[in-house]
Amino acid sequence: MFERILYIISEKQEEKHTVMEFARRHQSTVLLTAVSPVSPCPPPLQEGETRQAVRQEEHERRCWQDIYRLEDEFKKSGIKSSVVAQLGTIDNIRFLANSTHCDLIILPTSVLAEHDYRLPEELLPNLPCPIFFLPGS
Amino acid sequence: MKGRQIGSNSENKPSPLKLDIVLDLDYISSPKEVFAIVAGQLAQFGVKEEVMVKALMERERAGSTGVGHSIALPHAIIPGELPRPLIAFIRVRKGVEWQAIDGQPVKLICLIVASERNRPEYLKLLAEMAHRLARDHVRARLIKARSTDEIMAVLTHRPAPGFFTTYRNFFIIATAIVAVYILGRFLFPALKLPPIEVYEKLGYIKFNSAPWPSREALTTAIFLGMILGTLFFWRYRVALAATSISLLLLLRVMDIESAVEYMSIPTVIFIMAMMALIKWLENVGVFRVIVVSAAQRVGNSPGVMLLVLMLFSIVLSGFAGEVSGILVTFGLALELARRTRVSPLPYLLALVFATNVGSALTLVGNPIGVYIAFAGGLTFENFSRWATPVSFVAGIVTIILGLILFRRHLRRPAPLSPATFTVEANPQELRLGIAVFLAVIALIVLHARLENWLHIGEGTVLVATPLAALAFVIFIEQERGKLLIERGIDWWTILFFMFLFANAACLEHTGVTTKLGYLLLRVAEKLPITRWLGQSGLTGSSLILMLWFSGTASGFVDNMPIVAALVPIVKTLIQIGLPHASILWWSLLIGGCYGGNLTMIGSSANLVAIGAYEKATGQVVRFSDWIATGAIITFVTMAIATILLILQIPLAR
Numbered sequence: 001m002f003e004r005i006l007y008i009i010s011e012k013q014e015e016k017h018t019v020m021e022f023a024r025r026h027q028s029t030v031l032l033t034a035v036s037p038v039s040p041c042p043p044p045l046q047e048g049e050t051r052q053a054v055r056q057e058e059h060e061r062r063c064w065q066d067i068y069r070l071e072d073e074f075k076k077s078g079i080k081s082s083v084v085a086q087l088g089t090i091d092n093i094r095f096l097a098n099s100t101h102c103d104l105i106i107l108p109t110s111v112l113a114e115h116d117y118r119l120p121e122e123l124l125p126n127l128p129c130p131i132f133f134l135p136g137s
Numbered sequence: 138m139k140g141r142q143i144g145s146n147s148e149n150k151p152s153p154l155k156l157d158i159v160l161d162l163d164y165i166s167s168p169k170e171v172f173a174i175v176a177g178q179l180a181q182f183g184v185k186e187e188v189m190v191k192a193l194m195e196r197e198r199a200g201s202t203g204v205g206h207s208i209a210l211p212h213a214i215i216p217g218e219l220p221r222p223l224i225a226f227i228r229v230r231k232g233v234e235w236q237a238i239d240g241q242p243v244k245l246i247c248l249i250v251a252s253e254r255n256r257p258e259y260l261k262l263l264a265e266m267a268h269r270l271a272r273d274h275v276r277a278r279l280i281k282a283r284s285t286d287e288i289m290a291v292l293t294h295r296p297a298p299g300f301f302t303t304y305r306n307f308f309i310i311a312t313a314i315v316a317v318y319i320l321g322r323f324l325f326p327a328l329k330l331p332p333i334e335v336y337e338k339l340g341y342i343k344f345n346s347a348p349w350p351s352r353e354a355l356t357t358a359i360f361l362g363m364i365l366g367t368l369f370f371w372r373y374r375v376a377l378a379a380t381s382i383s384l385l386l387l388l389r390v391m392d393i394e395s396a397v398e399y400m401s402i403p404t405v406i407f408i409m410a411m412m413a414l415i416k417w418l419e420n421v422g423v424f425r426v427i428v429v430s431a432a433q434r435v436g437n438s439p440g441v442m443l444l445v446l447m448l449f450s451i452v453l454s455g456f457a458g459e460v461s462g463i464l465v466t467f468g469l470a471l472e473l474a475r476r477t478r479v480s481p482l483p484y485l486l487a488l489v490f491a492t493n494v495g496s497a498l499t500l501v502g503n504p505i506g507v508y509i510a511f512a513g514g515l516t517f518e519n520f521s522r523w524a525t526p527v528s529f530v531a532g533i534v535t536i537i538l539g540l541i542l543f544r545r546h547l548r549r550p551a552p553l554s555p556a557t558f559t560v561e562a563n564p565q566e567l568r569l570g571i572a573v574f575l576a577v578i579a580l581i582v583l584h585a586r587l588e589n590w591l592h593i594g595e596g597t598v599l600v601a602t603p604l605a606a607l608a609f610v611i612f613i614e615q616e617r618g619k620l621l622i623e624r625g626i627d628w629w630t631i632l633f634f635m636f637l638f639a640n641a642a643c644l645e646h647t648g649v650t651t652k653l654g655y656l657l658l659r660v661a662e663k664l665p666i667t668r669w670l671g672q673s674g675l676t677g678s679s680l681i682l683m684l685w686f687s688g689t690a691s692g693f694v695d696n697m698p699i700v701a702a703l704v705p706i707v708k709t710l711i712q713i714g715l716p717h718a719s720i721l722w723w724s725l726l727i728g729g730c731y732g733g734n735l736t737m738i739g740s741s742a743n744l745v746a747i748g749a750y751e752k753a754t755g756q757v758v759r760f761s762d763w764i765a766t767g768a769i770i771t772f773v774t775m776a777i778a779t780i781l782l783i784l785q786i787p788l789a790r
Contacts, residue, residue, distance in 0.1 A: 099238075
């Protein structure tokens, strides 16, 4: 039923076992990606652009490491998985879902917490497939 | 094999990166062939070829490593011992089918193999390569690289930009300000207004003597600094405009009362109230319902659909503003393109072109129209007489050109199903929204007659109408009314406009625009067209200069600063009695609106539509995609407008 699942990993990946179980049951291929948290407040004034860029880069690097670590775990568990070559913000979910032709999006609620529990207004009505909000453990 | 190491201070970063193999291939048939070639070359590190190919192929079966964006990151832990993870980078110019998640062929392949004991390092390397290849500019440089050495350099070498490179734009602006100031100190004292009656009567002769020439140099330098600043640092535009105002106040070029007066509060209130009102109408679904209803009636031909959407872009931008117009029509076009699997780029371009042309249709289509209306004391009826017919003709031409230029994309026999467009709107709210919209438009259309009839000041009904409508909406929306005001009004833009208006009016206050107006007339006199046009020659040449300058400049800088700077010149030319000079208002409006089609950054509608396109497709609109068609549309529509306006010069006041 869900041939391709787009799984947006959270920082601690507490939900990964649920996703694995779900993917195993549906014999799905899991497409792994992550989104950067968007702070509702602007960065502090004393933080220059260089520092912000460094922090962003560190965050992205950590995301990629989490994604490949998780891909390795999925593979060891016999679940088909691929990585999506793009990290973005929560606004990118619609694009990612469209470009990967996925049948389901799994979005942990902890990712939403990082976004101040806000989804872009136009996101839900325009998604090409269902979205599954997964609570943390 | 050459490799360059990079340092790392962060615990997240892998140990120094070393590429073991870099290959540049023209064609390759399959992933397996890539693996075989690389395995053969990695044999020198003790890799067994068959084992490596088998491990990589097994990994592909467990899920494609084609990660999208023409990238594949094949990787595997292979049996046996390797001293460290091995990395090979392969570029395949013609691409290879990889069953990538986005279905696109792969051109950039980064292959990583390691033995079990290197697993942590291997995962870090994978993450690092994915991190680097995820960047658009890195991929673009890798695709364009002319040699394997260049590929190697792109992947491993990251030079830190120097001080001057980092602050290059800042130095350009600072240099420009100083240069313009020095030039102004020489030019403005030399540029003297002639002691003719009209200048003496208007009190402009004072601008020939101290302290005005030095103030003129100062004001011009500060204004140009602000314009350049907004060009390079758009997100700081409010800060830049505020800095300019502060400088003008502190340097005693103008006082606080004048600054407040020059902020053109009626214009700002009108734009602000209309912004909130239009946002509410968008939320209620009024515009979407109108466009979807029409789209559902026209059948499923791509050409007819584009025609309808362009037509609505013109009308909606004329009556609801360029941003609302493009948001509705391009939103539908994106849905259409997604369902029919065609590129939305032709729709983006065609609809933006139509929107910019349509924004000159009425007084409310574009903030520059509102500003011109208040500055020139023009009514909606004046706009209907002068701007609407020209924009109507230019709009029709834009539609025809759009259909011709993008005909290749419209031939695709894709099944279109506009009937599947959905509109979720509360019928009661919808009816109320349509009623409010029609009432506001009717009152704005009739504002001059009502003001005459009620014996109230010019523009009173124009300002009061959207304010009253907004008050009504806030009242019926109750709690949500506060949100509407907070989010529906682009406060950032409003502040920018206020400061910008004051900056531009200061050019008039110090006599800069009076002298520029005089200079414009002297240039216009020398143009051969002045002689050809006979009695209207000087006005015709000024019209041409004004329209084409504002049009071309608006393609590269936001149109509002350009128009704000030129408005006082038109005022001066009217004051000094240039015959039929009121026609210059329309040349300014049309230049500012149509010129927005020239480049990607020409208008707010362009930026909004490009943002939506990039968000929906993940692709970037290139300058070259835009400029070819944009230049044609801009040139043709501006030429048509020039001819139509010149023909009507004798009819103008």
